[in-house]
Amino acid sequence: MTSDNDRRRGLLARLRGERSAARSRGRRRLGAAVRLIAALTLAGGAYTVFAPGVQAQENPPLTGAAAEGKALFDVSCVTCHGRNAQGVEGRGPSLIGVGSASVEFQVSSGRMPMARQEAQAMRKPPVFTDEQVRQLGQYVQELGGGPQVPEGDLREGANLATGGELFRINCSQCHAFGGGGGALSSGKYAPSLRPASDRQIYAAMLSGPQNMPVFGDNQITPEQKADIIAYIQDTLKHDQDQGGFNLGRYGPSTEGLAIFLIGIVALVFASLWIAGKS
Numbered sequence: 001m002t003s004d005n006d007r008r009r010g011l012l013a014r015l016r017g018e019r020s021a022a023r024s025r026g027r028r029r030l031g032a033a034v035r036l037i038a039a040l041t042l043a044g045g046a047y048t049v050f051a052p053g054v055q056a057q058e059n060p061p062l063t064g065a066a067a068e069g070k071a072l073f074d075v076s077c078v079t080c081h082g083r084n085a086q087g088v089e090g091r092g093p094s095l096i097g098v099g100s101a102s103v104e105f106q107v108s109s110g111r112m113p114m115a116r117q118e119a120q121a122m123r124k125p126p127v128f129t130d131e132q133v134r135q136l137g138q139y140v141q142e143l144g145g146g147p148q149v150p151e152g153d154l155r156e157g158a159n160l161a162t163g164g165e166l167f168r169i170n171c172s173q174c175h176a177f178g179g180g181g182g183a184l185s186s187g188k189y190a191p192s193l194r195p196a197s198d199r200q201i202y203a204a205m206l207s208g209p210q211n212m213p214v215f216g217d218n219q220i221t222p223e224q225k226a227d228i229i230a231y232i233q234d235t236l237k238h239d240q241d242q243g244g245f246n247l248g249r250y251g252p253s254t255e256g257l258a259i260f261l262i263g264i265v266a267l268v269f270a271s272l273w274i275a276g277k278s
Helices: 002-058 063-074 099-107 130-144 160-171 198-207 222-234 252-277
Strands: none
Touching: 063 130, 099 130, 099 198, 160 222, 198 222
């Protein structure tokens, strides 16, 4: 009898111990859940308090010039380049990261806005003033960053001889030795450098418009860019062509054609004249 009572008491004790352990585990889990909820609530509250400040730092307000540029962009550029300059497929590329240099080249030379989709944007009288061009460039610059044309005299301290050497190595293959430009493939062409300003030439080297490669500061230093600009502006544009008519300065193609047409025709007439005299 005593043994049976002991077994019952032992069984009851084990049952009570298991229930107690189960209750302890339940309390621990409940406590962990409460602590987790409290931590999430605290984190959410902290985010609510500090999120506006973080967002303000990530998206700083536009400067005055950039705000004016955005107003111009929303009227004249948004159709092709999108509301946030992200680009529109089949109309215009994204402007994120192109920098103010690209905007300054394209807009100040009248290439943008384009009148119609073509193989290459043609130079036209500009639609915007110089101040408006700067404002548009500043907006795109603050929107996505990118290369910028430095302020000041872009030819200061330039070396014409070095500029001529750099031009012949890097530019003459497309723009010809006289800067008159030349034809490329697929209906494109390298434009004449005659109407280009200092800032447009510098911006073109930084941005690489159309088929032109990008000449960043790692490829051609700012000092070398100044040498090239000085050579174009002070030598190519003021060359008096001591040899006579320059044939458009397009290089050996036009010169060879002129020699063929004039020289061969002259030889034919000379041969006929000699034959007639004999």
